Amino acid sequence: MTTGPSTPYLAVDPNRLRDNLRRAAEWAATNGVALRPHAKTHKTAEIARLQLDHGAVGLCVATVGEAEVMAEHGVTDLFVAYPLHLDEPRTARLRALAERCRAAIGVDSVEAATRAGRLLGPYAVDVLVEVDSGQHRTGCLPGEAGAVAAAAAAARARVRGVFTFPGHSYDPDRTASAAADEGRALAAARAAVEGEGLEVAVVSGGSTPSFAHTDVGVLTEARPGVYVFGDAQQWELGAMALESIALTCRATVVSHAGGRAVLDSGSKALAADRAAYSTGAGRLLDHPDARVVQLSEHHAVVDFAGAPLPPVGEQVAVVPNHCCAAVNLADELWVEEDGELRSWAVAARGRNS
Amino acid sequence: MTTGPSTPYLAVDPNRLRDNLRRAAEWAATNGVALRPHAKTHKTAEIARLQLDHGAVGLCVATVGEAEVMAEHGVTDLFVAYPLHLDEPRTARLRALAERCRAAIGVDSVEAATRAGRLLGPYAVDVLVEVDSGQHRTGCLPGEAGAVAAAAAAARARVRGVFTFPGHSYDPDRTASAAADEGRALAAARAAVEGEGLEVAVVSGGSTPSFAHTDVGVLTEARPGVYVFGDAQQWELGAMALESIALTCRATVVSHAGGRAVLDSGSKALAADRAAYSTGAGRLLDHPDARVVQLSEHHAVVDFAGAPLPPVGEQVAVVPNHCCAAVNLADELWVEEDGELRSWAVAARGRNS
Numbered sequence: 292m293t294t295g296p297s298t299p300y301l302a303v304d305p306n307r308l309r310d311n312l313r314r315a316a317e318w319a320a321t322n323g324v325a326l327r328p329h330a331k332t333h334k335t336a337e338i339a340r341l342q343l344d345h346g347a348v349g350l351c352v353a354t355v356g357e358a359e360v361m362a363e364h365g366v367t368d369l370f371v372a373y374p375l376h377l378d379e380p381r382t383a384r385l386r387a388l389a390e391r392c393r394a395a396i397g398v399d400s401v402e403a404a405t406r407a408g409r410l411l412g413p414y415a416v417d418v419l420v421e422v423d424s425g426q427h428r429t430g431c432l433p434g435e436a437g438a439v440a441a442a443a444a445a446a447r448a449r450v451r452g453v454f455t456f457p458g459h460s461y462d463p464d465r466t467a468s469a470a471a472d473e474g475r476a477l478a479a480a481r482a483a484v485e486g487e488g489l490e491v492a493v494v495s496g497g498s499t500p501s502f503a504h505t506d507v508g509v510l511t512e513a514r515p516g517v518y519v520f521g522d523a524q525q526w527e528l529g530a531m532a533l534e535s536i537a538l539t540c541r542a543t544v545v546s547h548a549g550g551r552a553v554l555d556s557g558s559k560a561l562a563a564d565r566a567a568y569s570t571g572a573g574r575l576l577d578h579p580d581a582r583v584v585q586l587s588e589h590h591a592v593v594d595f596a597g598a599p600l601p602p603v604g605e606q607v608a609v610v611p612n613h614c615c616a617a618v619n620l621a622d623e624l625w626v627e628e629d630g631e632l633r634s635w636a637v638a639a640r641g642r643n644s
Numbered sequence: 645m646t647t648g649p650s651t652p653y654l655a656v657d658p659n660r661l662r663d664n665l666r667r668a669a670e671w672a673a674t675n676g677v678a679l680r681p682h683a684k685t686h687k688t689a690e691i692a693r694l695q696l697d698h699g700a701v702g703l704c705v706a707t708v709g710e711a712e713v714m715a716e717h718g719v720t721d722l723f724v725a726y727p728l729h730l731d732e733p734r735t736a737r738l739r740a741l742a743e744r745c746r747a748a749i750g751v752d753s754v755e756a757a758t759r760a761g762r763l764l765g766p767y768a769v770d771v772l773v774e775v776d777s778g779q780h781r782t783g784c785l786p787g788e789a790g791a792v793a794a795a796a797a798a799a800r801a802r803v804r805g806v807f808t809f810p811g812h813s814y815d816p817d818r819t820a821s822a823a824a825d826e827g828r829a830l831a832a833a834r835a836a837v838e839g840e841g842l843e844v845a846v847v848s849g850g851s852t853p854s855f856a857h858t859d860v861g862v863l864t865e866a867r868p869g870v871y872v873f874g875d876a877q878q879w880e881l882g883a884m885a886l887e888s889i890a891l892t893c894r895a896t897v898v899s900h901a902g903g904r905a906v907l908d909s910g911s912k913a914l915a916a917d918r919a920a921y922s923t924g925a926g927r928l929l930d931h932p933d934a935r936v937v938q939l940s941e942h943h944a945v946v947d948f949a950g951a952p953l954p955p956v957g958e959q960v961a962v963v964p965n966h967c968c969a970a971v972n973l974a975d976e977l978w979v980e981e982d983g984e985l986r987s988w989a990v991a992a993r994g995r996n997s
Contacts, residue, residue: 620972644651
């Protein structure tokens with residue numbers, strides 16, 4: 292192995308990354324669903340390019356800042372899948388974005404839809420109506436989508452369609468049922484918008500855990516994010532195999548205090564995300580029985596379940612619970628290929644507004 | 645209020661910040677304890693300067709990278725309170741650091757102590773022996789501190805003293821008892837080191853929740869971090885009053901979906917830290933009854949407990965659960981004073997190695 296930077300740092304396995312991209316592209320082609328991957332997961336120009344090379348129709352982002360970075364790197368079709376509040380600066384930035392690429396945003400109320408049409412200028416930025424399919428975060432009820440779309444159209448915004456994020460798929464008992472909820476909610480929303488005499492070009496959904504269960508009879512577009520890397524959450528949900536995990540945090544064993552191995556990959560490198568179903572604060576790629584049982588800012592305490600501890604000074608590969616959160620802490624991702632180590636800038640890191 | 649940057653962003657109340665610094669300085673002077681604040685909390689040159697202006701004897705950091713940044717900004721006395729593993733690059737960086745300032749590191753085993761003396765050069769970098777006072781993370785047992793110190797001395801490292809972090813003070817039932825544990829462990833460690841015929845110049849401890857209970861008969865130095873800002877954890881532990889919280893995340897209400905207010909300050913702005921005792925994923929400064937009941941990367945769903953929701957578009961001030969983690973996500977802190985808004989760079993952000 293080539294000598295990398297000082298630990299902790301994030302490493303990408305490029306073969307696994309490409310396999311993940313290929314598998315998603317095949318799924319999309321087989322099922323006639325367009326792929327619009329979520330760039331919030333990787334925030335890098337290099338992976339955005341790979342996604343487009345693998346047939347993505349465009350990218351999805353969470354913030355105007357992420358969209359700006361992706362546009363600077365040549366992405367020409369961007370959907371901010373978020374019910375943005377259009378204050379003056381954000382409106383100006385979106386108008387500028389729309390001048391250099393095909394842009395869309397989410398709206399989830401009549402007021403927001405009216406505002407979008409009025410502030411962004413006629414037909415400058417498309418809108419998609421966000422519906423709540425069961426996560427109960429943002430989004431209107433499916434039956435309300437018609438009124439929201441009509442308000443947008445009345446304010447001279449082009450309505451592209453409807454979207455949802457079935458985030459309740461991150462409950463291990465609901466990965467399949469969340470996909471069914473998603474299909475039902477989007478079908479109802481589509482009908483509601485068409486009932487207003489408006490065309491629905493795009494019906495967009497998708498989350499990595501529910502991906503395999505997607506109702507391809509309803510969705511025309513999927514927006515998975517995590518599928519590029521995988522993480523301990525996907526592994527523990529059974530949504531991705533250990534062998535597909537393409538992102539790890541390289542860490543050094545710094546202590547054997549208390550008979551456990553302590554790593555230098557704390558929550559400032561791995562992030563503190565821990566779902567109710569998580570078995571710890573992270574996993575180890577080469578030690579599937581080990582668990583990160585205690586996490587502080589610069590310490591991950593690992594219980595090796597009776598197995599011999601790796602010696603102090605040894606490097607190990609930690610699988611973060613949530614890859615999007617870990618990437619958001621790093622300035623670069625390190626990629627080793629053909630014995631060469633190069634870095635990809637996490638170009639949109641910190642672009643949260 | 646002056647118009648700030650687009651939300652979400654971190655805002656510092658400079659009056660509260662100065663009050664917090666002043667209170668800690670008074671406590672230190674009254675009790676004859678030296679103050680060596682932990683810069684991992686703020687990672688900014690400006691607050692480091694204010695801490696030194698308020699009588700701090702030097703700063704404490706968690707990584708060599710943080711030490712390098714603080715040294716670049718003129719801090720001349722830095723203790724990396726961490727049991728670093730000295731690989732080649734880190735050793736070289738530490739030696740370079742020691743040429744420009746008074747430097748110390750932690751060691752928590754005979755092997756690490758020997759290695760530190762041997763690799764860093766005779767008496768170039770001081771060592772402090774880390775002892776476990778009950779958090780069970782890193783640190784040797786108090787009774788082992790003598791052997792660790794003797795190994796360091798034999799390898800020609802100057803032993804400055806002993807230290808601990810009573811992190812179990814972050815359990816609401818143990819804030820006071822953790823301070824008692826800390827005092828006992830440090831007294832035993834001091835005796836063990838002195839038993840080897842070595843002088844103990846510094847006995848260092850401290851955590852923000854246990855601060856008020858510190859055994860000032862034992863400690864010669866305290867290393868609190870969070871006290872500069874406070875956060876929802878300190879507020880809920882009763883360690884700091886709401887009126888002392890100096891750091892908030894300014895967020896915009898983007899939706900009223902489901903009868904709750906959804907803010908644009910998700911875990912990529914607030915961080916996902918959530919202790920067992922936390923009542924939510926963050927609090928609102930001006931709405932003490934409200935709770936962040938659901939947190940995803942760009943959404944904080946707030947339950948206002950029946951109170952009227954702030955209108956969509958309104959800005960609110962969110963108190964992160966853990967200020968160190970929130971600061972680690974931001975490139976700058978925004979400070980409003982005398983009607984002027986200026987930013988302080990989070991200069992050591994991302995310097996995790």
